[in-house]
Structure formats: C-alpha cells, structure tokens
Amino acid sequence: xxxxxxxxxxxxxxxxxxxxxxxFLMVIAIPxxxxxxxxxxxxxxxxxALRARYNMDNNWLYFWDFLxxxxxxxxxxxxxxxxxxxxxxxxxxxxxxxxxxxxxxILAVLIGVPIGVYGAVKRGSWVDSASLGVILLGxxxxxxxxxxxxxxxxxxxxxxxPIGGWGTVAHLPLPALTLSLPFAxxxxxxxxxxxxxxxxxxxxxxxxxxxxxxxxxxxxxxxKVAFLPVLSFLGPACAQAMTGxxxxxxxxxxxxxxxHFVNAxxxxxxxxxxxxxxxxxxxxxxxxxxxxxxxxxxxxxxxxAAG
Amino acid sequence: MAAQFMDSSKPQIANEHDLTxxxxxxxxxxxxxxxxxxxxxVSIETQDGVITPVEDVALRVARKQTVxxxxxxxxxxxxxxxxxxxLLPQPPFRMEKGEIFFARLKDTPAIDLLKTNERTLRExxxxxxxxxxxxxxxxxxxxxxxxxxxxxxxELHQGVSGQIARAQAIELLRRVGIAKPEQRVDAYPxxxxxxxxxxxxxxxxxxxxxxxxIADEPTTALDVTIQRQILxxxxxxxxxxxxxxxxxxxxxxVVAEIADYVYVMYAGRIVEHGDTTQVLANPMHPYTQGLLRxxxxxxxxxxxxxxxxxxxxxxxxxxxxxxxxxxxxxTARLAASTASGDGIxxxxxxxxxxxxxxEAQPACLRRCALGDETSxxxxxxxxxxxxxxxxxxxxxxTPLGNSAxxxxxxG
Numbered sequence: 001x002x003x004x005x006x007x008x009x010x011x012x013x014x015x016x017x018x019x020x021x022x023x024f025l026m027v028i029a030i031p032x033x034x035x036x037x038x039x040x041x042x043x044x045x046x047x048x049a050l051r052a053r054y055n056m057d058n059n060w061l062y063f064w065d066f067l068x069x070x071x072x073x074x075x076x077x078x079x080x081x082x083x084x085x086x087x088x089x090x091x092x093x094x095x096x097x098x099x100x101x102x103x104x105x106i107l108a109v110l111i112g113v114p115i116g117v118y119g120a121v122k123r124g125s126w127v128d129s130a131s132l133g134v135i136l137l138g139x140x141x142x143x144x145x146x147x148x149x150x151x152x153x154x155x156x157x158x159x160x161x162p163i164g165g166w167g168t169v170a171h172l173p174l175p176a177l178t179l180s181l182p183f184a185x186x187x188x189x190x191x192x193x194x195x196x197x198x199x200x201x202x203x204x205x206x207x208x209x210x211x212x213x214x215x216x217x218x219x220x221x222x223x224k225v226a227f228l229p230v231l232s233f234l235g236p237a238c239a240q241a242m243t244g245x246x247x248x249x250x251x252x253x254x255x256x257x258x259x260h261f262v263n264a265x266x267x268x269x270x271x272x273x274x275x276x277x278x279x280x281x282x283x284x285x286x287x288x289x290x291x292x293x294x295x296x297x298x299x300x301x302x303x304x305a306a307g
Numbered sequence: 308m309a310a311q312f313m314d315s316s317k318p319q320i321a322n323e324h325d326l327t328x329x330x331x332x333x334x335x336x337x338x339x340x341x342x343x344x345x346x347x348x349v350s351i352e353t354q355d356g357v358i359t360p361v362e363d364v365a366l367r368v369a370r371k372q373t374v375x376x377x378x379x380x381x382x383x384x385x386x387x388x389x390x391x392x393x394l395l396p397q398p399p400f401r402m403e404k405g406e407i408f409f410a411r412l413k414d415t416p417a418i419d420l421l422k423t424n425e426r427t428l429r430e431x432x433x434x435x436x437x438x439x440x441x442x443x444x445x446x447x448x449x450x451x452x453x454x455x456x457x458x459x460x461x462e463l464h465q466g467v468s469g470q471i472a473r474a475q476a477i478e479l480l481r482r483v484g485i486a487k488p489e490q491r492v493d494a495y496p497x498x499x500x501x502x503x504x505x506x507x508x509x510x511x512x513x514x515x516x517x518x519x520x521i522a523d524e525p526t527t528a529l530d531v532t533i534q535r536q537i538l539x540x541x542x543x544x545x546x547x548x549x550x551x552x553x554x555x556x557x558x559x560x561v562v563a564e565i566a567d568y569v570y571v572m573y574a575g576r577i578v579e580h581g582d583t584t585q586v587l588a589n590p591m592h593p594y595t596q597g598l599l600r601x602x603x604x605x606x607x608x609x610x611x612x613x614x615x616x617x618x619x620x621x622x623x624x625x626x627x628x629x630x631x632x633x634x635x636x637x638t639a640r641l642a643a644s645t646a647s648g649d650g651i652x653x654x655x656x657x658x659x660x661x662x663x664x665x666e667a668q669p670a671c672l673r674r675c676a677l678g679d680e681t682s683x684x685x686x687x688x689x690x691x692x693x694x695x696x697x698x699x700x701x702x703x704x705t706p707l708g709n710s711a712x713x714x715x716x717x718g
Binding site: 203205299 | 442
C-alpha cells in the first residue's frame with residue numbers, strides 16, 4: 001500500500017512538472033506581455049527594469065526560478081493586481097471555490113446516485129425514462145442557464161435566497177446547486193450503466209437465492225461494484241469543481257479562483273496563470289491518488305495487483 | 308431489473324390456507340413430498356413473441372431423497388430449477404401455469420412457492436431451500452469476503468450474528484473440506500481456486516440447514532478431478548444432514564452414482580422419469596437411450612462415441628407432436644420400415660417429417676409428429692410403479708441392453 005502510494009505520488013510529480021512545462025511554453029508563445037495591458041503604456045526604461053526584475057528576458061532562467069519558488073510554495077507577485085502576491089490571491093480565492101466545489105460534489109452524489117440506481121432498477125419503466133430525461137437535461141443545459149433560472153426562481157420570484165455575493169450561509173446553495181447539476185447528471189449516468197451491468201451478475205442471483213431482501217440486494221450487493229466507475233469519476237470531478245468555475249462565479253458574484261484562471265490569461269499575467277494552473281493540477285493529481293487508494297479499499301481484486 | 312424480484316406491486320391473492328381449501332389437506336400433510344412441482348409452465352416474452360421453454364413439468368422430491376434432473380443444455384432444466392425459488396426475473400419470464408408445493412413445516416399444509424408472499428419466500432430462500440449454482444467464479448460476490456457472505460446468510464435466517472455467526476462460518480468451511488478455514492474465511496473469492504469457491508458456495512448453502520438443496524450443474528464449470536470431489540462432498544452432506552437434493556446435471560454418470568430418482572427432460576418437457584436403477588437399466592424413451600449411448604464406457608474399446616444427431620431445438624421452434632421426433636432413431640426406423648415394407652411413400656422418404664406429407668404416412672408416424680386426438684405431445688405413461696415414459700411408440704421401443712452397468716463408470 002505504501003509502495004503504491006509513493007509510486008503514485010512520484011508519477012503525480014512528473015505529471016505536474018509536465019503540465020507546468022506545457023503551460024510555460026504557451027505563456028511565452030502567446031503575444032503580448034503583462035506590461036502592455038494597462039491603459040497607459042509604460043515608459044521604456046520602466047518596462048526594461050521590470051522585465052529585468054522578473055527575469056522576463058531570459059525564459060530559461062524564469063522557468064527554473066518560478067519552479068524553484070513554487071516548490072517552496074512561493075508563487076511570486078501578480079503582474080496585474082497591485083501589491084498582491086499570487087499566494088495571497090490563491091489563499092483568498094481557493095477556499096471559497098473549494099467550499100462551493102465540495103458542496104457541489106456532495107449534492108451531485110446525493111442527486112445522481114439515487115437517480116441512476118432507480119433508473120436501472122426500474123429499467124424500461126417511466127421512472128427510467130424520467131431519470132434519463134433528467135440526465136440529458138443536466139448534461140446539456142449549460143450552467144449559466146441553470147444558474148440564471150435558479151437565480152430568477154429563488155432570488156427574484158421567491159426572494160428566499162440572495163441573488164449574489166458572498167459571506168453568509170445563504171450565499172452557498174444556489175452556486176453549489178448550479179455547479180453540481182452537470183456532475184450529478186454524469187454520476188447518474190455512470191451509476192445507471194454500472195447498476196444495469198451489475199444486476200445481471202450471477203452473484204446477484206446468489207444473493208436473492210440466499211433470501212436477501214431486494215433492498216439489500218440493490219444497495220449492498222449490486223451497489224458496491226456498480227459504484228466503482230462513479231468513484232473513478234469523482235477524482236477529476238472534485239478537482240474540477242473545487243478549483244472553481246468561471247461561469248458560476250460570474251453569475252453569482254462569488255470571489256472564487258475560477259475567474260482568476262480566465263482573467264490571468266487575458267491579462268498575460270504569467271505568474272498568476274502558472275500558479276493557478278499549478279494549484280489546479282496539484283489538486284487533480286492528489287484527488288486522483290486519493291480515489292485510487294479508496295478504490296483498492298472497495299475493490300479487493302485491485303489491491304492484490306497493487307501490492 | 309432487480310425490481311422484478313420484488314413482486315410487491317402485484318397483490319398476493321392466495322395465502323397458504325386459501326390454497327389448500329379445495330385439496331385433501333390430510334394428504335398434503337401426511338404424505339406430501341417435500342417438493343411437488345405440478346404442471347409448471349414457464350414462458351418468456353421476447354421481441355418475436357412468447358416462447359415457452361418449460362411446459363407442463365411435474366416433479367417430486369421426497370424427504371431425504373436425491374433426485375436428478377437430466378437433459379442436454381437448453382432443455383429447460385435450469386429454468387425449472389430457478390422457478391422453484393422464483394429467481395427468474397419477471398418480466399421477461401412468466402409463470403404461466405402450475406404450482407410448486409413445498410412442505411415448509413411439519414404438520415402444516417404445503418405452501419405454493421409461486422403464490423406465496425415475498426416475506427415467506429425470503430424465509431424459504433436460503434433458509435429452507437438453498438441453491439448452488441453452476442459457475443462458482445461468478446456466483447460469489449467479488450467484493451465481499453467469503454466469510455461475510457456466509458455470515459450474511461446465517462444472520463438472515465438463524466438470528467445469530469457477530470462472532471457466533473463467524474464461528475459457524477468457519478465450522479462450515481471446515482465441514483466442506485476447506486483447509487485452514489480460520490484464514491480462508493477472510494479471503495475474497497478471487498483468492499480461491501474454482502473448486503474451493505464451489506466448496507464455499509456449498510458451505511453457504513448449508514449454513515442454515517436447508518431441507519432441500521438445489522444444485523444446478525454444480526460441477527460443470529470445474530475440472531474433472533475436482534468434479535469428483537465436489538460430488539462426493541454433496542453426497543456425504545446429503546446423507547449426514549438428512550436433506551433432500553435436487554441435482555441438475557447433463558451427466559448420466561453422476562446420476563447413476565448419487566441419484567435415487569431421475570427425471571429426464573427434453574425440450575421443456577419431462578420425457579421419462581423413474582427410479583434411477585430402472586431408468587438406467589431399462590431406459591424406455593429413445594432420448595434417454597440416446598443419452599446413455601453417449602456415455603463413454605471404460606471397459607469397451609470403441610472408436611467414436613455415439614451421438615444423438617441434431618441439437619436441442621430452440622423454444623421458438625419446438626416441433627409439434629413429440630418434440631424429440633425429428634431426432635428420434637425410433638421414428639426414423641419406423642419410417643424406414645414402413646416405407647420399405649409396404650411401399651407407401653417410398654419416394655417421399657426424405658420429406659417424411661414435413662407436415663404436408665404426413666397425410667401419406669402411416670398412423671404411427673403421424674402420431675410422432677402431430678400427436679393424437681387428445682394431445683399433441685405424448686403423455687407420461689406408467690410402465691410400472693416407479694417408471695414413467697412419454698413416448699407415442701413406447702411399445703415399439705427396444706430395450707437398450709447393458710448400458711446401466713457402464714454408466715456408473717463415467718463420473
């Protein structure tokens with residue numbers, strides 16, 4: 001188990017390094033630099049001095065410099081936000097995004113799993129058709145539409161929840177729900193397919209022949225195997241949900257990390273682009289490793305191979 | 308799909324007492340066999356219409372008796388076996404007709420398992436009737452330990468749990484011949500060999516002292532030496548624990564060794580049944596004779612094994628009349644003898660089984676292919692107290708000679 005975990009951590013480090021390298025190449029490849037973005041162009045000497053200060057004339061040096069600092073969790077200054085370091089921006093925005101994302105994933109599991117299971121159990125009935133319809137809607141309606149509809153419904157018409165902002169518990173449900181729906185739909189689909197497969201298995205017949213109640217046959221004997229595909233989806237889904245969604249944050253005015261992703265790229269803010277990408281890929285790698293470790297707990301057939 | 312196992316949506320019209328009102332209750336209580344399947348007909352709804360893979364099957368298992376149900380693959384043996392505990396998903400399966408009486412408790416009338424409510428059925432499943440399936444590789448849940456799966460059954464039916472149930476599980480594993488049961492109890496199915504898994508399945512089935520064990524081809528998926536061990540195990544357990552055993556198999560060697568009584572099934576119908584020694588010594592259905600000829604004989608050097616020409620027809624295209632007649636040696640012989648004997652329809656010999664030509668055929672051949680006024684399929688006729696056969700031409704069947712003595716050598 002420990003060998004497995006260290007192996008995966010090492011692989012994760014290589015992945016993160018590759019992501020960093022690719023992002024860096026793209027950052028230096030796109031035209032423009034952070035100092036040309038402001039309204040008033042800087043005097044030539046000032047720009048010269050800034051470029052020298054941040055190693056921007058020497059990409060090779062910048063590459064290793066930034067990486068070296070990043071390893072010690074120092075992401076340097078942001079080029080667009082005065083007096084803010086990237087550390088401060090991430091420390092400010094990431095917890096907000098992680099909270100919303102965490103709630104969204106919980107909601108997605110709570111919504112998606114029952115829909116998928118009951119769709120499979122009542123295969124071919126109206127319950128199944130209804131669940132398939134909900135799944136289709138959840139996957140195909142973009143979050144800015146669901147977000148706006150939810151805002152109109154709960155914020156404007158019923159006036160039970162604030163229409164935007166951040167700071168109280170009341171600000172949480174709408175963005176979390178909006179963010180969760182596509183994940184919920186995807187989970188429901190995986191769950192339904194997994195369950196349909198699993199219920200065909202001989203060991204389900206064995207369980208029934210043992211006198212296990214149909215409730216337990218579904219939720220104990222079939223569920224544990226059928227949940228495995230959902231589990232492997234949850235790794236990347238968690239990372240994606242917790243690093244923030246630009247759209248959801250825009251619609252609800254949530255000060256999360258998602259908008260920094262987009263704005264940093266638009267502003268050619270190399271430092272912030274690299275640090276947000278590093279934050280995202282690190283989370284992704286960590287969640288995937290966590291899921292893999294969980295997987296070996298749930299499916300004994302894998303732990304044997306993993307040593 | 309599992310919803311189909313929950314019959315709760317359907318109202319349960321008959322309870323145990325209603326069922327027996329119009330029957331001789333005293334008969335049912337006093338001499339009723341443990342299991343009594345009467346006129347069971349099972350159909351499947353498919354996209355091309357309804358097919359009936361099991362038709363009018365009657366089968367009895369007495370207390371402490373070992374009954375074998377034999378036939379080729381696709382004869383409806385497993386469907387019959389799974390009907391007993393209502394394991395077939397409905398739909399697509401439909402229990403069209405018949406009753407399956409099970410003498411659950413002493414001194415009370417037998418209950419009809421096809422009509423009983425879900426709760427009673429769950430008590431019977433695993434508690435009074437246990438089942439061992441064909442493929443131990445897939446019949447155990449891969450994500451639960453062997454012990455957990457046995458303990459679950461014990462907890463469901465015995466009302467004990469925790470360490471006591473676990474101790475019982477270990478004891479059961481030891482009883483079915485698993486070495487180091489204290490360790491194996493915590494093994495996952497994939498950590499055991501095929502034979503061990505089947506032993507674990509048997510341990511699970513035995514855990515609640517069932518009155519009847521249904522073993523659905525328990526040795527088919529195993530290699531030959533393991534088959535022998537599993538069979539010996541089943542036999543010794545059956546004797547030790549005084550239970551009845553319904554063994555589904557296609558291996559007549561197995562039948563000869565352990566069955567008291569045998570039912571031969573072909574294309575969804577019982578074609579012959581009787582005391583094992585009688586049926587094997589003197590098989591009176593051409594199908595049974597054919598099956599016996601296919602058993603290799605250890606004391607004879609023969610080149611090729613006999614086979615029955617053709618294959619079992621699919622339920623969507625069962626022949627009319629006797630379902631075996633297109634493959635039947637006797638029918639062919641009768642056709643040949645009548646054709647050469649009196650010249651009738653000599654030139655239509657090749658088409659003699661197509662209905663259009665049947666009018667030109669002698670009465671006996673028409674009967675094989677179409678039946679008589681009363682029924683199309685031949686009824687089971689009594690040959691003697693313990694031997695019944697369903698063949699229109701049973702008086703023309705020639706005895707098979709010394710097959711029975713050889714069948715036993717082919718376990």
